[in-house]
């Protein structure tokens with residue numbers, strides 16, 4: 106196994122969320138919330154976080170405030186990107202605080218910083234997310250890895266950015282919160298073909314042909330593999346293998362198509 110199944114479920118400020126026991130042990134604030142505890146209605150119910158889903162701005166503003174407050178943050182010191190299924194990761198600073206919280210801003214699929222007290226967010230309604238922390242370099246990242254980003258090896262690229270910034274790869278910590286599982290991520294050949302083009306013959310454990318030209322793909326597993334093959338310690342890659350499509354407590358694009366809200370994981374270091 107190239108990762109460790111580990112997660113903690115807690116309730117802060119009326120919001121139920123998943124976190125990484127290892128990140129928690131370092132005092133790194135990290136969370137991926139269930140969809141409850143906000144004010145949005147209908148299929149946005151209730152903790153929808155961007156306006157890009159079509160939800161009302163005042164509701165998104167209140168949901169964002171509540172979610173951040175539950176984890177000790179405020180919108181002025183949080184940043185979220187406009188995710189475009191790329192492998193682009195952007196380094197951000199406190200000058201970026203407040204950007205992208207309600208509506209899309211800079212286009213990229215990963216945010217990285219070495220500044221304490223800056224909260225990084227990564228959005229998802231099924232897609233795997235990766236929260237990363239370097240204890241020696243004191244640097245964090247929040248990465249969105251949908252199937253296109255996964256096939257572009259955005260996970261490996263994130264690890265490389267830490268290494269280039271002087272981080273010890275063996276001490277890096279990663280957390281992959283709940284996302285769509287292989288139980289529900291059934292695809293045509295285009296997805297496995299894109300994966301195999303990048304990871305050539307390494308993915309037998311994560312891709313299964315279930316009928317002619319139909320596949321089940323374990324995106325979380327492939328991202329964990331992408332982290333481990335860059336040198337990360339599998340004991341420090343923590344995964345919550347809970348399917349967002351199977352469980353109504355989460356938003357799911359596969360289950361609800363566009364009639365849904367969108368959630369976001371967060372990560373922040375203290376001084």
Ligand SMILES: [Zn+2]
Pocket residue numbers: 285286287288289290348349350351
């Ligand atoms: Zn499922």
